[in-house]
Amino acid sequence: MPPPEKNIPTHHLTSEQFQLTTLETGHPENFNDVHRHNFFEIIWFSHVKEDSYLELDFESHYLKNNQICIIAPGQVFNMKLKGEKGYVLAVSREIFKEVCDIEMILTGGTCPFLLDVQGRKACSTLISLMEEEYNGASRIDLLKAYLQAFCIIIKEQINLQNTSINDRQRIQKLIGLIEEHYIIQRETNFYADQLKISTHHLNDIVRLSRGTTVKKMIAQRLLLEAKRELSFGALTVKEIAFKLGFSDASYFSRFFKKHSGRNPDNFKVGKA
Incomplete structure (x- = not known):
């Protein structure tokens, strides 16, 4: 008999479209081993330990x-969790897309980013209002209004830590385009054409804001999907190669080893 398929557990929102808990009192299932969500989750780490870290898409981030x-x-x-303090907002896709227009978050979330003093005060006020409403009448329209204000503050904080407005908008659009087309479109000129700028200009923007190139961004997205499939899927290396648009398994294996330092077969065994 073939081995049972090993999938990444997916956590779902139950009856609510919006949930607010704290890191101190939240259900441990929220952070139980490797998992993914079918909703958006905003985590505000107000106080962490010296060695606190999280893993997001196989990358570790110290907090x-x-x-x-x-x-x-x-x-x-x-x-x-090691005793960190803070808040966890679980938000359905529908509500999040209604209140948040940050394209890069809608397509790929964010790595941990800092709140400055002003942003921290505003977010603290909004969290207090959300908490009071959530534990009281829990009027969804009011919660959405508070959440929308919270997202406005978040957007400002992200913008403060990024590049110029035009370049930032192009980077956000590029992330969305790569997410949509990375399996079949791997040439920089395709994305430059979509953004109506030259390939040279696009690579300059990406290098200055991200320290990388468009080609490397596409390769990293392919590598991430390959790791997901190898770690938790039931497909063979050959099947994954074709699913990700590679002409043959050997080409895929060379690509994976070049960008990860490991053979896909070894990675699959190591993660099994």
């Missing part, structure tokens, strides 16, 4: 006080 991380549906997440 600081007053960082926020936004996890998009489908992202692979893992964290072992």
Whole structure:
């Protein structure tokens, strides 16, 4: 008999479209080993330990006080709680897309980012209002209004830590385009054409804001999907190669080893 398929557990919102808990009192299932969500999750780490870290899509991120991380549906997440303090907002896709227009978050969440003093005060006020309403009348329209204001503050904080407005908008659009087309479109000129700028200009923007190139961004997205499939899927290496648009398994294996330092067969065994 073939081995049973090993899938990444997916956490779902139950009867509510919006949930607010704290890291101190939240259900441990929220952070139980590797998992993904079918909803958006906003985590505000108000106080962390010296060695606190989380894993997001196989990348480790050490945490600081007053960082926020936004996890998009489908992202692979893992964290072992060690007494950190803060808030967890679980928001359905429908509500999140209604109140938040930050394209890069809608397509791929965010790595942890810091709140400055002003942003921290505003977010603290809004969280208090949300908490009071959630534990009281829990009027969804009011909760959505508070959440929308919270997202406005978040957007400002992200913008403060990014590049110029035009370049930032292009990067956000590029992330969405790569998410949509990375399996079949791997050439920089396709994305430059979509953004109506030259390939040279696009690579300059990406290099200055991200420290990388468009080609490497596409490769990293392919690598991430390959790791997801190898870690938790039931497909063979050959099947994964064709699913990700590679012409043959050997080409896929060379690509995977070049970008990860490991053979896909070894990675699959190591994660099994």
